[in-house]
Amino acid sequence: MAVIASTFAASLWIGDALADDTNYLVPQLLGAQYTFITQIQNSLHSPYAGPLSLNPRGDHARSHTFGVYFGVPLTSRLSAYVDVEMFRGQGISHSTGLAGLTNGDVIRGGGSTLGRGAYVARAFLTYDIPLGDKTTEVKRKMDQLPGAQADDRLSFKLGLMAVNDDFDQSRYGNSTRTQFMNWSLFNSPAWDFAADTRGYTVGGLATYVTGPWTWRYGIYQMPTKANGPNLEGPIGKANGQNAQVTWQHDPKSASVWLLVFQNKARMGIYDDALLRAEETGTVPNIRADDQNGRYKYGAAAGIDVPLADDGDTGLFGRVAWNDGKTESFVFTEADRSASIGVQVAGSEWERPKDRIAIAFAVNGLSPEHRDYLAAGGSGFTLGDGRLNYSTEQIGEAYYDLAVTSFAFVTADIQLIHNPGYNRDRGPARVVGLRVHLEY
Template sequence: MKTALTLLAACLAAIPALARADDGTDDKYFVPQWLGAQYTFIDQHQYSLHSPYQGELSLRPQGDTARSHTFGAYTGVNLPMHLQIYFDVEMFKGEGVSGATGLGGLTNGDVIRSGSAGLPKKPYVARRFLRWSLPLGDETEDVEGAQDQLPGKEAVRRIDVKLGKMAVSDDFDKNRYANSTRTQFMNWALFNNTAWDFAADTRGYTDGVMIAWINPTWALRYGIYRMPYEANGQRLVPALGSASGQQIELTLQPRADGWALRLLAFRNEARMGIYRDAIAIAQATGQVPDIVADDAPGRHKYGFTVNGELPLADHGDTGLFMRAGWNDGRTESFAFTEVDRTVSGGFQLSGTHWGRPDDHLAIAGVIDMLSPAHRDYLALGGNGFVLGDGALHYGHEQIIEAYYNFAVFAHLTLSPDFQFIRNPGYNRDRGPARFAAVRAHVEF
């Protein structure tokens, strides 16, 4: 904790000097600009639950309490010829309840950054990428400085290219009401589409290329990224030719302050196992199925998602959102979590209605599902990387989450959060599970 606070203090101390180094003009090249820093603290309690049996990756039946801390510092540099470089450093301390296992929709999105138990709890490079923007016309718009966004002007019609280390979800499956685990919904099934098994190492980052064709009313994005060598692994394959995760997404948004619809398709190639093959081997040998033992290169997984948002009032601060996703469920869940089909939706209400315009109240529900092959594998005692009760009486995992985001002052928000989950880990024999949390988020 002392090391973490020292890092945050150093980051905040650097803000004035970096701010003086830039006068805000577009011709200021090669000068690093401070884009922000953040600290998020989450104290979450899992209540005890009905649990007649348990496996290596089950929710702890006696309950659990865990605290997590994430720190981040974000910088960027303008270069000539429409080039920019971004460099982000983060650090994670703490853990998630029940070791961040036992659910398809895990309850604390920040524990993605914790990685596996063997990863050191010290600063690491989260993003390190080059961005090139090619204007396709003379019309421009002002953009404010933010994480991984230098302030200035951008062409409203342009080609964007990003190359380097980043998170795939930085550019795909975005949603104004359910996009950030640090200020919005905390459950993994609500800040991303859980059926989209996007390329990432254990912490949630990878190397790759993203190309986007941006227009005022629509955008088309394509990305190809390195996959991990093994499920939920920190080691990435050496080259895109070895294994890759590809996605293409069309965004339709006729007005900047209006509704948006995003349609995404993905295809992964990696060293994955096939559930039916692992089951067949286990039945022939009289053993418990082991999907990792069936891993082989050249295996594929594909899927589709839809993502919508509908502003209703209060300049978009009040609105609705939804997501739905499907993947083939034939090969093992590999990078994000263990979900093969999902449907979610929710509502955000602005605090304007009770005299606190910077506050938000939100509630959402999720239904996560498994493919028949995936559920049969778990029912026979197989383990994934977040699921494994030793047996399975299958039922859809059903999640409700509600939070209130209280703006204490300009840079600090506090959020009580409650989650209720039926059939945790898709198991009717277990639960229901209840979780209560308090989240503090500081951002500059």
């Protein structure tokens, strides 16, 4: 944070020296939001349970997230952004027992070791270099100052940010506060992107936009341990690298993207942990096998297909894979994932701002990961004590009612077969209610 603060202060000084327009250096409120989610999980068939199992007796949990988002234009090309958030509450079963956790907002809680006060979620700089004369007016929104933006451009982003703000973006499955709540449907679960426990990290991003093509490359700090709150120091020692290419003819047309990633961190290897457990006659512990300089790599792809209602009705799909040899480190415990869904706008029944949607997801594990859990090992979300493996299968449907232009109420249901990849347990049913206010 000291580096970010210094960079931010230096940029303000540079902006003050260069700016000669009264609009510069004036902070702008770009948005604010509050989201309340309450969920009830049913009791489920469970012949046994481990330290991280989904609660067999059922559960009820609530979460609250608050956020305010600011931007400051420093020069015609340089801008600064700061977001402040606060989280209260928890997820069902303390956010364990599933790869596809049912409330994506609980990631902002950061676990029991972090406080529940306000915190800086993002603090970053952006610098845009126009590569042509054609521009498009962009509206004010979270982390986006209003104004003219070059259609073809080279952009840079540096600071504290969320990797999934810029990669694996889908119009129909991207926000747990307004769309699907399950982790399997707002990003690809097998994409293990760099982040601390709350979902943020420090790094840099370069974006090149030319015609229908958008190319992105980002490098970010990794946590010091799996799902840890602290980031590793030198970025050469541990980092997450992501590259994505997206094709979209125009903002209202279909889009297709391909993402590849490589993580380098202090990680354990499932097979090594199993071998050590066999030699010592103990339960395998992936964390005891952690060593610096280990790698995980993978890929993800996605598609959005607008169908009607100016794109508000459409289909989406994602697939992802990672090598599954080193431990799941950041997002969730999944080595393969696929999802497909549809959103329908309320224009069809004279409620144009309402949305109804349904989606299905399947998550899977590598053979090494399965064997580790079957031998009694635990990760950071999974640990039934044993495992009768099957893919985790998730269905979610919701209706989002636009009460006003700034208030939305959502009824949601999720059905989960083989929770935690265990066919001996489940199925689980989770019903939820969400209230979302935004400015």
